[in-house]
Amino acid sequence: MLVQILPMVLVCCIGYSLKRAGVLGPPEAEVIGKLLTHLALPAVILKALATAELSPDLIYLPLSALVVVLGLTAIGLLANRWLRWEKVKAGALMTTFPTFEGGAVGYPLMLLAFGEVGLSRIVLFDLAQAIYLLTVVYCLSAWFGQTGVTTGAVVKRLGQTPFFWAILLGLLLNGLGITHGVVLGLLDILGNSFLLLVLLVIGMEFEVPRRGGYLYLLVALAKIGCGLGLGWVAVTAFDLHGVERSAVLVGAGLPPSLLTLFFAQENGLETSFVISFISVAIPLYLVVMTPMLGRLAS
Numbered sequence: 001m002l003v004q005i006l007p008m009v010l011v012c013c014i015g016y017s018l019k020r021a022g023v024l025g026p027p028e029a030e031v032i033g034k035l036l037t038h039l040a041l042p043a044v045i046l047k048a049l050a051t052a053e054l055s056p057d058l059i060y061l062p063l064s065a066l067v068v069v070l071g072l073t074a075i076g077l078l079a080n081r082w083l084r085w086e087k088v089k090a091g092a093l094m095t096t097f098p099t100f101e102g103g104a105v106g107y108p109l110m111l112l113a114f115g116e117v118g119l120s121r122i123v124l125f126d127l128a129q130a131i132y133l134l135t136v137v138y139c140l141s142a143w144f145g146q147t148g149v150t151t152g153a154v155v156k157r158l159g160q161t162p163f164f165w166a167i168l169l170g171l172l173l174n175g176l177g178i179t180h181g182v183v184l185g186l187l188d189i190l191g192n193s194f195l196l197l198v199l200l201v202i203g204m205e206f207e208v209p210r211r212g213g214y215l216y217l218l219v220a221l222a223k224i225g226c227g228l229g230l231g232w233v234a235v236t237a238f239d240l241h242g243v244e245r246s247a248v249l250v251g252a253g254l255p256p257s258l259l260t261l262f263f264a265q266e267n268g269l270e271t272s273f274v275i276s277f278i279s280v281a282i283p284l285y286l287v288v289m290t291p292m293l294g295r296l297a298s
Helices: 002-020 026-051 056-083 087-096 102-145 151-159 162-176 181-191 194-205 213-237 242-252 259-266 271-297
Strands: none
Touching: 002 102, 002 194, 002 271, 026 102, 026 162, 026 181, 026 194, 056 087, 056 102, 056 213, 056 242, 087 102, 087 259, 087 271, 102 151, 102 162, 102 194, 102 242, 102 259, 102 271, 194 271, 213 242, 213 271, 242 271, 259 271
């Protein structure tokens, strides 16, 4: 598994080096991000779900995600009561701690380890988390930022998220049995750029914390450890095995969603905390998950 992960790390390093050299900057990162979120990621999700063999018992995947995100939210609220941080920093913690970066980190790992079957399973796991992120977490972010939130704003946020529609459309195509060769060929072309784009973006967004690195390391360890613990509770309770168990465990320990940075910016929360947390959590997650994923895939 290390041999498969190492090229991913090297591409991230290339993205970071290009940023440091001034070859790629924020404008290019924004363009690459838009290509990723509006074309490559939806195409990968669509094909994985449209061609997967789905059964009713797979409902336990999104249910497992709910167990994890609700548990992480409760832990985050308790931590805030104990830490007594100022509201903009407490809000940044509550915006990031319960979320998963499936598209940029979890999807590539499951795709490499288990192929498109694995990808389809973590997409189903991520479905519940995506809805939770775009509704509950978005409202929490707005509340801590004291900017207010309306039902219309939440519906708009859902409607503007391409990967959410890709999940629903993929499930619809699967249910109708629509797997036309031309459609799959188009999705292949669009999806082939997924790994390159997502790894470049991760490298370009990476920032080394200037101060308090130990704090971000502790928070990242807490998130990964609590997530894996809650994931194990879910797979035990729902008696999941094989690739489904792997999808839950890979998903449960994921670093915070990159979307939380936009939530923090929109609501006036401490964006430096979000950037540093994500930058520390991603490499730490890969260090923890790489040997575990090797055992899960064997």
